[in-house]
Amino acid sequence: AQTVTQSQPEMSVQEAETVTLSCTYDTSESDYYLFWYKQPPSRQMILVIRQEAYKQQNATENRFSVNFQKAAKSFSLKISDSQLGDAAMYFCAYRSNTNTDKLIFGTGTRLQVFP
Amino acid sequence: GAGVSQSPSNKVTEKGKDVELRCDPISGHTALYWYRQSLGQGLEFLIYFQGNSAPDKSGLPSDRFSAERTGGSVSTLTIQRTQQEDSAVYLCASNFYRTSGPQAQFFGPGTRLTVL
Numbered sequence: 100a101q102t103v104t105q106s107q108p109e110m111s112v113q114e115a116e117t118v119t120l121s122c123t124y125d126t127s128e129s130d131y132y133l134f135w136y137k138q139p140p141s142r143q144m145i146l147v148i149r150q151e152a153y154k155q156q157n158a159t160e161n162r163f164s165v166n167f168q169k170a171a172k173s174f175s176l177k178i179s180d181s182q183l184g185d186a187a188m189y190f191c192a193y194r195s196n197t198n199t200d201k202l203i204f205g206t207g208t209r210l211q212v213f214p
Numbered sequence: 215g216a217g218v219s220q221s222p223s224n225k226v227t228e229k230g231k232d233v234e235l236r237c238d239p240i241s242g243h244t245a246l247y248w249y250r251q252s253l254g255q256g257l258e259f260l261i262y263f264q265g266n267s268a269p270d271k272s273g274l275p276s277d278r279f280s281a282e283r284t285g286g287s288v289s290t291l292t293i294q295r296t297q298q299e300d301s302a303v304y305l306c307a308s309n310f311y312r313t314s315g316p317q318a319q320f321f322g323p324g325t326r327l328t329v330l
Binding site: 134136145190 | 245247249256257258259262269270272273303305307311318319320321322323324326
């Protein structure tokens with residue numbers, strides 16, 4: 100079975116600085132998808148970024164980028180120019196390339212942003 | 215509506231009672247998912263619908279949990295004889311199904327269930 104591990108329960112960053120959130124996963128599959136979701140206090144999960152395992156190029160979305168290391172099974176999220184609105188829980192998620200389409204989540208990292 | 219909606223937003227019930235949680239997916243989304251978020255277990259998958267059928271219900275924790283989806287739209291998650299360990303936030307998500315690959319799941323705001 101696949102597992103996702105987020106080893107940083109909490110992280111903090113100064114506004115305008117850069118922070119990296121870690122995620123590792125375990126799988127025997129070669130084709131899969133990885134996601135980062137943000138959950139603010141409103142509870143609404145919001146997709147931040149996604150990565151297809153067959154793509155070597157790291158995904159980027161504005162201030163958010165990932166460092167995808169397939170051999171190491173690592174999928175970290177870098178937030179540049181951090182803003183107060185980035186404060187939230189961040190979840191890393193794995194999706195197998197099978198029919199089920201379910202997401203397997205890590206335990207989350209709470210990010211605090213200080214002015 | 216523009217996004218996934220869930221009702222009620224909060225539900226307090228007594229141990230042993232049955233509860234029904236509702237999810238309205240984004241219009242046109244064929245796939246619908248239920249997840250549970252609790253302090254002890256994190257975010258867990260419960261069940262996945264494609265249209266009205268549920269090809270994966272492997273995450274339902276016991277036979278007290280059931281879900282249905284009618285008309286390929288609204289879904290109801292039912293918990294019978296609630297227990298205190300059922301207390302959690304129940305999240306619903308939906309997306310399109312495309313053979314080209316998985317699409318991002320769009321989540322609702324969740325229902326916070328408290329079992330006294």
